[in-house]
Amino acid sequence: MRWNLKPEVDKNTVSHLQKVLGVDEVIARLLVQRGITTYEEAKQFFRPALSDLHDPYLMKDMDKAVMRLEKAFERNEKILVFGDYDVDGTTAVALMSSYIQRFYAAVDTYIPDRYGEGYGISYQGIDYASDNGISLIVALDCGIKSIEHIAYANQKGIDFIICDHHLPGDKLPDAVAVLDPKRADCSYPYKELCGCGVGFKLIQALEQKKGHTIESLVPYLDLVATAIAADIVPITGENRILAYFGLQVINTGPRPGIKALLALYNQISFSITDIVFKVAPKINAAGRIEHGNFAVALLTKFTMEEAVAAAEKIVAFNEERRSLDQSITVEALNQIIENKEINNKSTVVFNASWHKGVIGIVASRLIETYYRPTLVFTESGDYLAASARSVKNFDIYSALELCSEHLIQFGGHMYAAGMTLKKENYLAFKNKFEEVVSDRIEEKDLIPEIEIDAILNFTQLTDKFLRILKQFEPFGPGNMNPVFLTREVYDTGYGKTMGQKDEHIRLFVKQAKNAAPGYSAVGFNLGDQFSKLYPRQLFDMLYTIEEHEWKGNITWQMQIKDLQMA
Structure with a gap:
């Protein structure tokens, strides 16, 4: 490495914190590195408080979302809680549906099939709502770019409330309410909430409207902390408060589904790191191997007996996932050696039989051996699909843009992306991608820092x-x-x-x-x-x-x- x-940080600020806090110089420097420069900021950092959470009504469209839900409750409308199949999405669906079910019965959940429907709001999901007389969908951890899908739902008389945290496009979908702190016109003070976190702000707004305090929602924070850990969002500001109190719930009185997963480990207490490496992969495995519905089912069980049975299924999916990613990683490493590509600037590997649900994990594993931008392809119907992972300081999304003539579609961000292409274009794309990476990457960025x-x-x-x-x-x-x-x-x-x-x-x-x-x-x-x-x-x-x-x-x-x- x-x-x-x-x-170096400002020495005067370090000295000031040393003095007012009575701490070691190294501790003071660590605080300044984190942007903490005053006694008050340090107090908030070391003593997180639920009272420091922002008013949910500061979020654009929150009043509209609450008003539409209250109208649904009054009219006894059927509500569908829709979410992505990863940890953030499934915890968000579990949070929203279990909260509403406390006082309202006509609520259903929907997780799209990873392989049959793909990421985000699907036409199949909207058709399911239409066929079942559902007139309101609350979408969590997805929807901010689903312009056509929301238009389709509107034609069918179905309203949408979107709770997302991804960056919007130039145009917002025509939903009843679009909750996303990253909206350009949203002045909400904290921008880094995960999808489950945005969902939590919505139930916080509903509770506030009823005259209840934030303390009534503490039991839901085990789900929020799990989502924050799994989605790798910054643990700063509100996320730090939510994670702090969520961990307290996880360690003292988690919901049965999470308790059943924790019981697999002989530990007294669990940290965010434990959630990232021990709990999140199991919840994720449901959507990767079978269906995200299994994760929601686990997280919404009421009794330990039911939760233990649901956890056994989740654990079995995770064992299959581990076996697959280990065997595929070995095959991919052998392919790199056989193709004499050890000294390449990029890794691009393909096998038609590799499981689509684990190729992203395999890409990350390959980077542990060959530290360079990596794409893992498998067959997906008539096309090839890939997951891409990058190394620090290299924008893999921009690199894919330069290879777009060979791709059918692609999406993602600087460090992770997905794409599809025609089978006959694989070699041309692979050569072009290696050429682009070789031209753009600096030698130092091929060594982990x-x-x-x-x-x-x-x-x-x-x-x-x-x-x-x-x-x-x-x-x-x-x-x-x-x-x-x-x-x-x-x-x-x-x-x-x-x-x-x-x-x-x-x-x-x-x-x-x-x-x-x-x-x-x-x-x-x-x-x-x-x-x-x-x-x-x-x-x-x-x-x-x-x-x-x-x-x-x-x-x-x-x-x-x-x-x-x-």
Whole structure:
């Protein structure tokens, strides 16, 4: 990896925070790096409060959305809650439908089939509503660009309320209400809500109208926190508050469906990282392997008995997903070697039999081995479909634009995209994409970069320092777990490799030239470095500090991100 120490921040601001907060200079610098420069901002950061959530009626069209729902309740109209098949969409559907069902019976849910209907609002979904006498659809985590679909629904006499968080196009759909903080004409103060978060603001507005406080909605925050974690949105501002209190619900009294998934792990408490790596993939697996309806069913169960049965199905889907992505990754890596493409600037691989539901995961896996823009193709009916993933600083969407003459359609953003093309155009596209990437990518961007927050000596890791660092949680984009650099570290001789292929290492490290205590450290996928670390061989280490739970005991542990010989 390329090691990059973050630029210096304003020293006067750091000194001021040190003084008013009574904290270590490194802690003050970490706060300033996060844009926190005053006592009040620090207080809000360390003490999230539900009262700091914004008034939902600040969001454009919120009054229209509430008015239309109240009208539906009064007229006893049938309501359909529609959402995407990923975690953000399914949690949003579970949130909205379970909230409405507390006081209103005529509500149904709809998740589009990933393969039969594709992403977002579908004509099949609108036809389903029409055939079942449904006159109002609440769409979550999708719809902001569904101009034609909403027009089609209007022709059938079906109204739409859209709750989305994606960037709108030049024109908004003709819905009764379009809730999206990214609307150009929306002055809502926080722009980074996930789809489930926008849905939460709608139920917050409904509760507010009834004269109820935000506390009445706390039980729903386990779903919101799960969506925030899975959708990789910034954990800043409102998202930080929602994630903070959502984690409290997850750790003290989650809904049966989430509790059933957590019960698979022998842990006392769960962090955002646990949700990202342990819970979200299982919920996602339903839509990838079978259907997103299974995820909604799990998240809306009322009893533990029902939830455990639903979780067993979800776990089975996830096992199939894991098996598929592992085997396809091996096949793809072999294809790169067989085609003598190891030294290419891009990776483009194809197999007609690869499962469409996991090719995005496989693309990410391939980047772990060959760090470069990556596309994984499979057959999809008469065409080929691909998922694309990029590396830092390379805009894969712009690269696809330059290859668009070979594509039927494509969409996405800087770091991830999807596309379809005719089978006969595959080789021409592949060659063109390699040419475009070779021309545009810088050599340094083909080496992964890790940003260092601060240089530390182990003597600085006092109980107070670690206690305050814990209060930086929940970590995520916009508030990542700080990466520290400590120089001249050595393994005391207790180090070993772990894993089926000795791919990981566990060390007990101390720092030379000081009397600081030693620390347990684990390094995933660093097994190939172990032979260099004979006792007392000095090395520089990049790491994060995390709580480690083992047999009910919680200790501090360093997670090694990279190391270099001193």
